[in-house]
Structures are given as C-alpha cells and as structure tokens.
Amino acid sequence: MPVIESRPDAAPSAEAIVSIRGVSKTYKSGFQALKRVDLDIRRGEIFALLGPNGAGKTTLISIVCGIVTGSEGNVLVDGHDIAHDFRSARSLIGLVPQELSTDAFESVWATVKFSRGLFGRAPDPAYLERVLRDLSLWEKRDAKIMTLSGGMKRRVLIAKALAHEPRVLFLDEPTAGVDVELRHDMWQMVHKLREAGVTIILTTHYIEEAEEMADRIGVISRGELIVVEEKTTLMRKLGKKQLSLQLQSPLSAIPADLADLPLELSADGQQLVYTFDTQTEETGIAPLLRRLSELGIDFKDLHSSESSLEDIFVSLVRSRA
Numbered sequence: 632m633p634v635i636e637s638r639p640d641a642a643p644s645a646e647a648i649v650s651i652r653g654v655s656k657t658y659k660s661g662f663q664a665l666k667r668v669d670l671d672i673r674r675g676e677i678f679a680l681l682g683p684n685g686a687g688k689t690t691l692i693s694i695v696c697g698i699v700t701g702s703e704g705n706v707l708v709d710g711h712d713i714a715h716d717f718r719s720a721r722s723l724i725g726l727v728p729q730e731l732s733t734d735a736f737e738s739v740w741a742t743v744k745f746s747r748g749l750f751g752r753a754p755d756p757a758y759l760e761r762v763l764r765d766l767s768l769w770e771k772r773d774a775k776i777m778t779l780s781g782g783m784k785r786r787v788l789i790a791k792a793l794a795h796e797p798r799v800l801f802l803d804e805p806t807a808g809v810d811v812e813l814r815h816d817m818w819q820m821v822h823k824l825r826e827a828g829v830t831i832i833l834t835t836h837y838i839e840e841a842e843e844m845a846d847r848i849g850v851i852s853r854g855e856l857i858v859v860e861e862k863t864t865l866m867r868k869l870g871k872k873q874l875s876l877q878l879q880s881p882l883s884a885i886p887a888d889l890a891d892l893p894l895e896l897s898a899d900g901q902q903l904v905y906t907f908d909t910q911t912e913e914t915g916i917a918p919l920l921r922r923l924s925e926l927g928i929d930f931k932d933l934h935s936s937e938s939s940l941e942d943i944f945v946s947l948v949r950s951r952a
C-alpha cells in the first residue's frame with residue numbers, strides 16, 4: 632500500500648491558523664514520542680488526527696496548547712509563538728483534554744465562569760448561559776461537578792474549553808465512553824462551532840466519527856505524521872472496491888486463464904472476489920464478466936463493497952508497523 636506524503640511547505644502559510652514546524656518530543660524517560668512533525672491547520676476546518684494508542688496525538692496537542700514543551704521545532708497559533716508569546720497564543724485556544732479532570736467540589740456555573748476569567752475575558756453571563764444551554768447543562772448549573780454522570784462531566788469540560796470564546800478548539804477523544812445520543816449531540820455542536828468560525832482539531836478512535844465530521848485527516852503512527860489529506864481524496868486514493876460473485880458451482884482453484892486478474896477464491900470455492908482501485912477509470916468489471924462467461928463460470932448473485940475510512944486507516948498503520 633503506497634503512503635501519501637503530502638507534507639505542507641516549510642514556510643507557514645497565511646491561511647493556516649495553527650502552524651507546526653519540525654516538532655519533536657523526547658520525554659525524560661528517553662522515549663521519542665514525536666519525530667519532526669510539520670502540519671498546518673487551516674482556518675475554519677475540522678481536522679481529525681487519527682492514530683493508534685501511544686502514537687503521539689495527545690503529546691502533539693499538548694505541545695500546541697503549551698502544556699508540554701517540545702524538544703525541537705516551533706508552533707504558531709494565529710502568528711503567536713506558543714513558547715515566546717504563550718498568553719496570546721493560549722487565549723486563542725480551547726482544549727478539551729482526554730483525561731476527565733474537573734474541580735469536583737465546584738458548581739458547573741462557577742467552574743465555567745472561572746475558566747473564562749482565567750484568560751482575562753470580561754464576564755459575559757449571557758454567553759456562558761448559551762454555552763451551557765447548547766450542551767444541555769443549564770439545568771445542572773448549580774450542581775457540584777462530582778454529582779454529575781461521566782457524560783455530563785465531559786460536557787462540562789467542553790463548556791470550560793469554550794468559556795473564553797476560543798478561535799481554535801482541540802477535542803482529545805471527545806466521545807470516548809459517551810453514549811450514542813451524546814456523541815451525535817457533540818457532532819452537531821462541532822458543526823455549529825465551525826459555522827461560527829471556530830477551527831476544530833479532534834482525535835478519535837471512532838473512525839466513523841472522522842468520516843462523518845472531518846474535512847481533512849492526519850494519520851500519526853509511532854510519532855510520525857504519515858498522511859495528511861482531504862478526507863474525500865484519501866478515501867478515493869486509498870479506497871478499494873470489491874466485487875463478490877456467488878458462483879453457481881464451486882471452483883477448486885482460480886482458472887489459469889484468469890491468473891492475471893486480482894481475484895481471490897473463498898476457502899469453500901463458492902465465492903470469487905475481484906478487487907479494484909477506485910481511482911482507475913476502467914474498473915475491468917465488464918471484461919471480467921465476459922471472460923467468466925467464456926469460461927462457462929456462472930454466478931447466481933453479485934454485490935460490491937467499498938472500503939471504509941476504517942479499512943484505509945488500518946492498512947496505513949499496518950504498512951508502517
């Protein structure tokens with residue numbers, strides 16, 4: 632499987648709201664979690680960062696948010712260097728961390744209000760009320776956080792991240808362990824935020840989430856960014872289609888006459904599977920069916936399937952393992 636290397640140019644581009652250049656991270660333990668990552672996040676996009684456990688997603692987000700210091704490289708957030716101009720850069724960012732950590736004894740309202748103040752924003756109760764209502768937390772505004780369910784705590788983290796009206800929102804595994812309904816609410820909220828001009832970077836292990844939401848996808852594996860691509864392009868470039876033929880009578884082997892074709896025979900000899908690229912103009916299906924009929928191979932049924940983003944992701948990460 633070819634790996635697309637569409638790296639951004641070395642210079643920061645004007646349309647990028649976050650510009651990551653040559654970022655590496657070696658933890659004190661000596662473990663290298665990131666290897667020279669270059670990435671531009673475009674203003675107003677939804678960017679999904681995918682990768683297996685331990686790939687370096689949280690490390691990268693933590694560096695951009697100034698929580699972890701990179702060993703090499705630099706990060707600009709709307710032109711502000713996260714290391715040298717931390718306060719300006721950080722005030723543009725909202726972060727929903729992967730780990731649930733909230734002030735257990737505070738009320739929802741107090742914690743969200745505090746988060747806004749932390750960034751030097753003037754109080755705006757009407758805005759905070761909107762945020763809480765959007766997240767279905769308004770009824771719970773006076774509840775202590777420790778009395779909320781896990782899903783509600785996650786919503787509180789989102790409310791906190793939005794309290795100071797950030798221009799860039801990082802969501803690190805926003806839907807881990809939340810129910811289907813909340814997941815869909817969150818997708819809606821993300822779309823709404825994007826309409827309001829917020830740039831969104833999310834990580835997720837639910838590939839369907841990236842498939843549903845992202846404009847662009849980045850795949851990170853063992854600290855290296857191996858692919859950055861428009862979602863639709865990625866699916867078209869790396870996607871494969873399969874045509875499965877249910878045979879009238881089983882074959883013991885693929886006929887020698889068809890050896891030049893990308894065919895596979897199921898173990899029971901009942902099904903012939905033809906794999907083709909979604910990129911090529913000629914699928915080769917018509918000649919395949921003609922040649923089968925010439926060989927007297929009849930089929931009773933056929934169906935086609937297309938690889939999902941999940942299939943593509945798995946094969947990309949495997950090819951690097």
Ligand SMILES: Nc1ncnc2c1ncn2[C@@H]1O[C@H](COP(=O)(O)OP(=O)(O)OP(=O)(O)O)[C@@H](O)[C@H]1O
Nearest residue numbers: 658660662664682683684685686687688689690691
């Ligand atoms: N503080 C730390 N000290 C030493 N190693 C660390 C530290 N934090 C993370 N690592 C290591 O760096 C690697 C990347 O971790 P990171 O949390 O960035 O992965 P991730 O892609 O977010 O994974 P997950 O999908 O599980 O959240 C892992 O091998 C992890 O053990």
Ligand SMILES: [Mg+2]
Nearest residue numbers: 688689690729
């Ligand atoms: Mg993580």
